[in-house]
Amino acid sequence: xxxxxxxxxxxxxxxxxxxxxxxxxxxxxxxxxxxxxxxxxxxxxxxxxxxxxxxxxxxxxxxxxxxxxxxxxxxxxxxxxxxxxxxxxxxxxxxxxxxxxxxxxxxxxxxxxxxxxxxxxxxxxxxxxxxxxxxxxxxxxxxxxxxxxxxxxxxxxxxxxxxxxxxxxxxxxxxxxxxxxxxxxxxxx
Amino acid sequence: xxxxxxxxxxxxxxxxxxxxxxxxxxxxxxxxxxxxxxxxxxxxxxxxxxxxxxxxxxxxxxxxxxxxxxxxxxxxxxxxxxxxxxxxxxxxxxxxxxxxxxxxxxxxxxxxxxxxxxxxxx
Numbered sequence: 001x002x003x004x005x006x007x008x009x010x011x012x013x014x015x016x017x018x019x020x021x022x023x024x025x026x027x028x029x030x031x032x033x034x035x036x037x038x039x040x041x042x043x044x045x046x047x048x049x050x051x052x053x054x055x056x057x058x059x060x061x062x063x064x065x066x067x068x069x070x071x072x073x074x075x076x077x078x079x080x081x082x083x084x085x086x087x088x089x090x091x092x093x094x095x096x097x098x099x100x101x102x103x104x105x106x107x108x109x110x111x112x113x114x115x116x117x118x119x120x121x122x123x124x125x126x127x128x129x130x131x132x133x134x135x136x137x138x139x140x141x142x143x144x145x146x147x148x149x150x151x152x153x154x155x156x157x158x159x160x161x162x163x164x165x166x167x168x169x170x171x172x173x174x175x176x177x178x179x180x181x182x183x184x185x186x187x188x189x
Numbered sequence: 190x191x192x193x194x195x196x197x198x199x200x201x202x203x204x205x206x207x208x209x210x211x212x213x214x215x216x217x218x219x220x221x222x223x224x225x226x227x228x229x230x231x232x233x234x235x236x237x238x239x240x241x242x243x244x245x246x247x248x249x250x251x252x253x254x255x256x257x258x259x260x261x262x263x264x265x266x267x268x269x270x271x272x273x274x275x276x277x278x279x280x281x282x283x284x285x286x287x288x289x290x291x292x293x294x295x296x297x298x299x300x301x302x303x304x305x306x307x308x309x310x311x
């Protein structure tokens with residue numbers, strides 16, 4: 001199982017690198033979709049069926065949105081690779097972070113031993129033992145989401161509502177046609 | 190030490206590298222999505238139990254303590270579920286901003302957008 005998990009993670013890394021380096025935007029979007037569906041498969045392996053289902057749905061919508069950005073592209077839309085020194089500096093930075101992560105990794109709990117076993121005060125054990133009795137939900141993930149931590153879900157709904165309002169305002173036909181150069185918005189400010 | 194965590198960190202760093210070096214807005218959005226996927230995976234990995242079962246009670250589990258000793262941690266899963274959906278709304282907002290910029294400047298290239306904006310100011 002670990003071999004399968006590792007190969008899926010490798011697949012995701014390769015897809016992410018392809019998404020960054022490919023010239024065509026549509027190929028980059030499809031490679032990003034491969035990353036998302038790969039993570040959905042990993043969730044299934046990690047015994048998180050709810051996450052796998054949600055990830056698939058979210059990834060389909062994300063792909064539709066991203067493909068919308070590649071429509072009507074004139075030739076100028078695809079940016080070429082950036083200049084040399086900047087890439088070298090970013091590469092050095094990522095390498096430095098990776099080296100420090102190598103030092104930090106042995107301090108993490110071993111893979112396969114959940115954090116809740118090490119911390120006695122973690123709420124997970126309580127949720128697992130009393131969840132069915134207190135909420136009546138056999139699926140403990142939904143029991144936490146909609147009962148124990150319902151305020152978090154309310155906050156999530158608020159964020160989604162705000163983001164949808166923002167996207168609607170940005171993409172409304174009225175704004176797209178009446179202020180083509182962004183001048184009117186600047187005048188109002 | 191399992192290489193699983195290391196690979197997740199490498200995935201995270203691929204996203205950070207893209208965010209630092211790319212100039213195309215769509216590729217920046219993709220980098221943010223890759224970082225999100227890596228962080229979500231790390232949180233779920235931290236709650237995984239070897240040979241564990243999904244945190245869903247079935248008829249076979251009569252005693253709650255026994256079930257609690259075998260199931261994977263449901264708490265990170267619930268929080269990551271929230272995070273995935275928030276990630277989608279973030280992506281929708283970013284796509285909206287990018288489409289608007291493309292509509293105004295006719296390109297996704299950040300350096301060209303900056304140049305055009307500077308010329309407009311003059």
